[in-house]
Amino acid sequence: MTPPQAPRRMHLAAHFPGVNNTTVWAVPPAGPTTTPAGGAARRPPHFGSQIDFASFEHLARVAERGLFDFFFLAEGLRLREHKGRIHDLDVVGRPESLTVLAALAAVTERLGLAATVSATFNEPYELARRLASLDHLSGGRAAWNVVTSSDAFTGENFRRGGYLQHAERYARAAEFVATARELWDSWTPEGVPRPFAHHGRHFRVSGEFDVPRPPQGHPVVIQAGDSGEGREFAAAAADVVFSRHGTLDEGRAFFADVKRRLAAYGRAPGDLKIMPGVTHVLGDTAAEAQERAAEIRRQQVSPQTALLTLEQVWGRDLSSYDPDGPLPAVDPDPGGEVSHGRVRHHDRLAVAARWRALSEAKGLSIRQTVIETTGRQSFIGTPRQVADEMARFVAAEAADGFILVPHLTPGGLDEFVDRVVPLLQERGAFRTEYSGPTLRDHLGLARPRERT
Numbered sequence: 001m002t003p004p005q006a007p008r009r010m011h012l013a014a015h016f017p018g019v020n021n022t023t024v025w026a027v028p029p030a031g032p033t034t035t036p037a038g039g040a041a042r043r044p045p046h047f048g049s050q051i052d053f054a055s056f057e058h059l060a061r062v063a064e065r066g067l068f069d070f071f072f073l074a075e076g077l078r079l080r081e082h083k084g085r086i087h088d089l090d091v092v093g094r095p096e097s098l099t100v101l102a103a104l105a106a107v108t109e110r111l112g113l114a115a116t117v118s119a120t121f122n123e124p125y126e127l128a129r130r131l132a133s134l135d136h137l138s139g140g141r142a143a144w145n146v147v148t149s150s151d152a153f154t155g156e157n158f159r160r161g162g163y164l165q166h167a168e169r170y171a172r173a174a175e176f177v178a179t180a181r182e183l184w185d186s187w188t189p190e191g192v193p194r195p196f197a198h199h200g201r202h203f204r205v206s207g208e209f210d211v212p213r214p215p216q217g218h219p220v221v222i223q224a225g226d227s228g229e230g231r232e233f234a235a236a237a238a239d240v241v242f243s244r245h246g247t248l249d250e251g252r253a254f255f256a257d258v259k260r261r262l263a264a265y266g267r268a269p270g271d272l273k274i275m276p277g278v279t280h281v282l283g284d285t286a287a288e289a290q291e292r293a294a295e296i297r298r299q300q301v302s303p304q305t306a307l308l309t310l311e312q313v314w315g316r317d318l319s320s321y322d323p324d325g326p327l328p329a330v331d332p333d334p335g336g337e338v339s340h341g342r343v344r345h346h347d348r349l350a351v352a353a354r355w356r357a358l359s360e361a362k363g364l365s366i367r368q369t370v371i372e373t374t375g376r377q378s379f380i381g382t383p384r385q386v387a388d389e390m391a392r393f394v395a396a397e398a399a400d401g402f403i404l405v406p407h408l409t410p411g412g413l414d415e416f417v418d419r420v421v422p423l424l425q426e427r428g429a430f431r432t433e434y435s436g437p438t439l440r441d442h443l444g445l446a447r448p449r450e451r452t
Contacts, residue, residue, distance in 0.1 A: 007429045010394045011273055011401025011443060012421075013114070014063035015072045016056060017409045022279075022375075024299045024407045050094055053103060055410040060104050063111055066417035067431050069442040070112025070143055070220075071104065072242075072403055073097040098130050105138035112439035114143035114222055119173035124198075125205050128180040131219045132211040140215030140438030145222040145242060148173050170229040172202045177221060177237045179203050185451045187213040216440050217448035226254075234272065235261035239445055242403055243276040246378055251276060251398030273400040273443055278378035279407060280386055282415055289380045296407055297375035306367035309374060313351050323367040327352075327359050387423035394429065 017023040060071045075097055097115035104113055113134065117127060127144075135142035148169035179198050186196040186209045197206035223230065223238035234241045235258060245251040259269045281296060283289030301309075303323035311318050315333040332348035359369045379386045393399050406412025424430035435441055 007391060007427060008394045008397075008400075009431065010390065010399075010424070010429055011275060012066070012068045012430065013070045013072050013112070013275060013401070013403040014059060014066075014068050014413055015074070015277060015403050015405040016059055017406060017412065022300050022405070022407060023409055024296060050409065053100070056100050056104060057107055058410040059406075059413055060108055060111060062413045062417050064108050066413070066421045067434060068111060069401070070114045070141075070439055071101075071108075072114040072143075072145065072222075073100060073116060075116040075118065075147070098134060101142075102134055102137055105134065105141065108138075108141075110141070110434045110437060110442075112141045112143055112220065112442060113138055114145055114220070116145040116147055118147050119176040120148050120169055122176075124176050124179040124203055125183065125207075125209075127176075128183040128209070129211050131180070132184060132209075132214045135214035135216055135219050136211070140440070142214065142216070143220035143222055143240070143439055145224065146173055146177060146238070147224060170225070170233050174233055174237060175200050175202045179205065181218055181448075183209045184214055184218050185448075189450045189452065213450065216438050217450065220439050220443065220445065231258050232261060234258055235267070236265050238272060239440075239443065241272065241274045243274055243399075245276055245398075246278075246376070248393060248396060248398050251393060252396060255397050255399065270444065271446075273445075275401045275403050276378075276399050277403045277405050279405050280379045280416060280420075281377050281407075282381070282383055282386060282419060284382065286381050286385060289382065289385075293377050293380045296377070297371045300375050300407070301367060301371045303367055306370040309370045310366055313348055313355070315348055321366060324365045327356055327366055327369060383419040383423055387420050387427070387429075390420075391424065391427060391429045 063071050076094060097117065101113040101115050131142055131144050179200070182196055182198055186194050188194060191212060193208045195208055198204065220239045221237060222240040222242055223234045224242040225233060226244065241258060243254055245254045255274050258272065258274060262269060262272060281289050281293040283292055306323045307318055307321065313332060314328060315335070316330070318328060321328060332352045334348055355369055355373060358364065358372060364372060379389055390402060394401065404413065404416060421430060425432050440447055
């Protein structure tokens, strides 16, 4: 008799909740001040404190206790505005990611540390130096989530201003990553810096790189684009893809498409890990979990946020409409621009038609429609149900693992680590200990060869 096949092991990472309305802020529970051994008195982590280091430290420590691959920070280069006002539920004020991760390197031992940094508004030498420094400080745990910035609104904060067209952004990003790798590889195996020179379309840099080759060879590169250019960039240059496909069929199609592109670059399927960003809601029963999920979605979409979201689709001022009333009878303005400086890529008329059909079919108000279309959680149920469903996605090759985006800060991961991770370990779907000290070890990725 053939023995049963061992389940595919999944990878898990933790995303510190971002600056937008998906984060639910809560009042901290009352509790005594604690005094760690040999340390100063410390209060419980401040729920809703997006600038307090205790928030980052708590979530990172919980992720490491859960044996997660890495801790992931997003980036916001400009506060989102709507008609001159900061978005209703957005967070105002967030520290720079690599600075936070450098501090977390001192309070964690194995957890990978991933920063989102734009390839549009940075330069290769400076960023390669910062990432190499983090890799050294952390003993080989640094990662870079490469993103491109799409709008003139963000560009106003930078000397260059403006924005690049979609394809041009990826061309710059690809050359940026290649140039950074040239810099990391410029030291000899004996630890001696060599002169480098890069003369490309977007960058002309030369000199000597002043940080030794990183412990991982290259920090892990993460990429999040979903377009054709983004998928090709991922296949050519990324180690991890941060995708957004929520259904099993969508995930399997994306997984197969990106993995098949790897061969053209001399890469094997295991050289790239696909990890969609997911949310979760747990309950002691399935019904309780569904009730909690519905309440969370309602908290994530305030009346003001509902109107703001609608205006971005309709391209019109809809401030006089009742969020609890029906969708506007007027059609969207295809050329309308409400949020200053943003570049639009979707068909407003098609989106509005889908929203109207949904609203009419279910009798939904503006706010309810926005909740239904933008606020769905990925995994909802008892801990056992969530563990089973996550394992099913990985077994079906819809993902190599997941990047969990909790809705609470900083305690949104505690329940998952305490109640779901043990079930995944029990079924052999997740590690029971770290296999090595570096992030590449966690992900099962080879260390790039040194240039001789």
